Amino acid sequence: MSSLKKQSGSLHEKAGISPPEITNSAAIHQIQKNRRKQPSAAELINGILDQNRTALSRAITLVESTHPEHAEKANEVIQGCLPHANKSIRIGITGVPGVGKSTFIEAFGKFLTALGKKVAVLAVDPSSSLSHGSILGDKTRMEELVKDENAFIRPSASGDTLGGVARKTRESIILCEAAGFDTIIIETVGVGQSETAVHSMVDFFLLLKISGAGDELQGIKRGIMEMADAIVINKADGDNIKKAQQAKLEFNRALHLFPPKKSNWQPKVTTCSAITNEGISEIWDTISQYFVQTNASGFFQEKRKDQNHFWMMETINEHLKSNFYNQPGIIGQLEQIKKAVQNDEISPFAAARFLLSEYKKQL
Incomplete structure (x- = not known):
């Protein structure tokens, strides 16, 4: 009987020791006051030009807001930043889900920051058509790049915008450029028509593919292939190297079926591994060649003007x-x-x- 009492008594939770009261009510009040305080448009502009990331993040949140009262303030911020923008390289990266976009962007971003570049990643996450929620997990997937002091990652929900492109990504580019980022990477959700919208806001459009998944045949379809300035076969490592090389040949053949681009640029096909960093530097060389050629011909500036009109x-x-x-x-x-x-x-x-x-x- 005594042993039974002892066993049942051990099931009851014993009272713990309460922690000492060390909360500073004045500090709590100050934190709450700062949270409630909304910076003015001028304060946000000055913060962005001073390369303050908190100001940049708050400005992007303001721009993305659907509240009618925020629109005028957001426009004021954008207008104030516009004279300091348009000094970056804008790169769009797309590919089907599972192609390794986030892993590739992290490897590519780390390579660029090592060169002294300041990289901003605007990642668009798909929103649920049922709950309208979004995971916004790009910072988790780019855990190394997010810690890089020369990188800024901003995931945004696609919302109800056609094709899954964040409604205010175009304005966010201006804010990031004003904050001193010279390389802007836009990651699409890879759901089809989002590529068209991203293509209309970037200078260079990169299409990620993988081998052995039927992508060689799918890639031959018009549309996305015509928009791509480069095709990269990702995950070219281990036993997949030979398949990636074969896919490269297939895509090269497919590209010759299309008429010349208005830019007179011949799209390149290459392979890479975002895990081993093989081929990453060659991709940057391709992008650099593109900018030299299009700047010399004047196509780069004309494309920017057309995009502004669009x-x-x-x-x-x-x-x-x-x-x-x-x-x-x-x-x-x-x-x-x-x-x-x-x-x-x-x-x-x-x-x-x-x-x-x-x-x-x-x-």
């Missing part, structure tokens, strides 16, 4: 769309019209014309 039109379209859905009259009728369309009481086209006519009345 993003002006995109911004107009985005503003009109946002203004339409935020009109009180539209908000009040949208759900009712949607239900009527779903119940086949009105055609989608007639419903759209009705809503647009209601929108015009409120202008």
Whole structure:
């Protein structure tokens, strides 16, 4: 009986020792006060130009905000940074999920920082179509690069933007350039149409592929191959080296099927291993050759001008769309019209014309 009592008594949790009260209420108040304080546009601009990463991060968060009240302040920050931008190399990197984009970017980024470059990585993570959440795990996957003082990694959720490109990536590039980063890397989510949007905001477009996964055949398709300035067969290590070399031959043959690029640049195909760093320096040599050639021909500057025009039109379209859905009259009728369309009481086209006519009345 006594042994039973002893056993049951051992199951009860014993009271521990409470830690001494060392919390400083004044310090807590100061921290909360600083958190509530929102820096002005001028303070953010000055912080960015002073290469303050906290200011840069807060400015990108402001730019990405969908709150209407933040738009004017974000535009002021962008306008203040614009004279100090456009002094970087912008590189877009894409590839299907599993091709090793994050591992490659870390190896490539470390190589660039070792050369004295300042690298900003704008990584776009896919958002769930159900929960609308995003993992934002790029900093975890680039654990070495994230600790590099010459690198800045900013993951952003793709949200509901077509193709999975973060809505304000273009503006984030300007902020990073103003903060002194001379090499901007944009990683797409690799879901298809995001490549088109990224291609419209970068100078050099790099397509990552892997061998032995049917990618050789898929890569021959038009579109993505026509946009690529270089194709890199990743994971060319171990038993996969021969397969990677064979894939390189296949892609080289495929590239000859396409007409010459407007830039007169002949896309290169190479292999690399982000694990062993084999081939990383050759990729940078290819990119450097591209910039020398396109700068000499004037194509580099013309492409930047065309991209600025493209993003002006995109911004107009985005503003009109946002203004339409935020009109009180539209908000009040949208759900009712949607239900009527779903119940086949009105055609989608007639419903759209009705809503647009209601929108015009409120202008």
